[in-house]
Amino acid sequence: MNKYETVKDYVYSQYAKINLESLRIEAISHTSQVDLCITQLAMARDIDIETAKICALLHDFAQFTKNCSHAEHARISSIVASKYLEETGLFTQEEMDHIAYAIGQHSHKEAYNDPPLCECLKDADLMARFFVDPKMELSGTKKQRLLDACADLAR
Numbered sequence: 001m002n003k004y005e006t007v008k009d010y011v012y013s014q015y016a017k018i019n020l021e022s023l024r025i026e027a028i029s030h031t032s033q034v035d036l037c038i039t040q041l042a043m044a045r046d047i048d049i050e051t052a053k054i055c056a057l058l059h060d061f062a063q064f065t066k067n068c069s070h071a072e073h074a075r076i077s078s079i080v081a082s083k084y085l086e087e088t089g090l091f092t093q094e095e096m097d098h099i100a101y102a103i104g105q106h107s108h109k110e111a112y113n114d115p116p117l118c119e120c121l122k123d124a125d126l127m128a129r130f131f132v133d134p135k136m137e138l139s140g141t142k143k144q145r146l147l148d149a150c151a152d153l154a155r
């Protein structure tokens, strides 16, 4: 997984430079937790694992490195990810488009109709948050999303 390793080294090297310790810890821990969750979900759903893991690595990149608003973080992370992936020269246009789209949509957890990679990222993000805080309040849609994701893993 050469592409994954390249992106992972870059993302974590950038996160290691975050000055505020609590934000640095949150960036590294949340990203690695989403990476673990998406690996399991991608395997269960027959989605390309390396592509899914790269989505996890970059999904909140702008939030952690550019201090953007939460409302804008998915859209801006998608733009930043796209630019970075292009610079690596390792990805096809189609791969970059799929990854950027999934990142850009990942905040819309109430919507179910996105492509499988995108839904996988939403589920992994929610799962990771839930595993850290199992007492978190979940709305009807998010609760169902989490239950469905757990059911996919149990199959």
Ligand SMILES: [Fe+2]
Binding pocket: 059, 060, 073, 074, 106, 107, 125
């Ligand atoms: Fe996010």
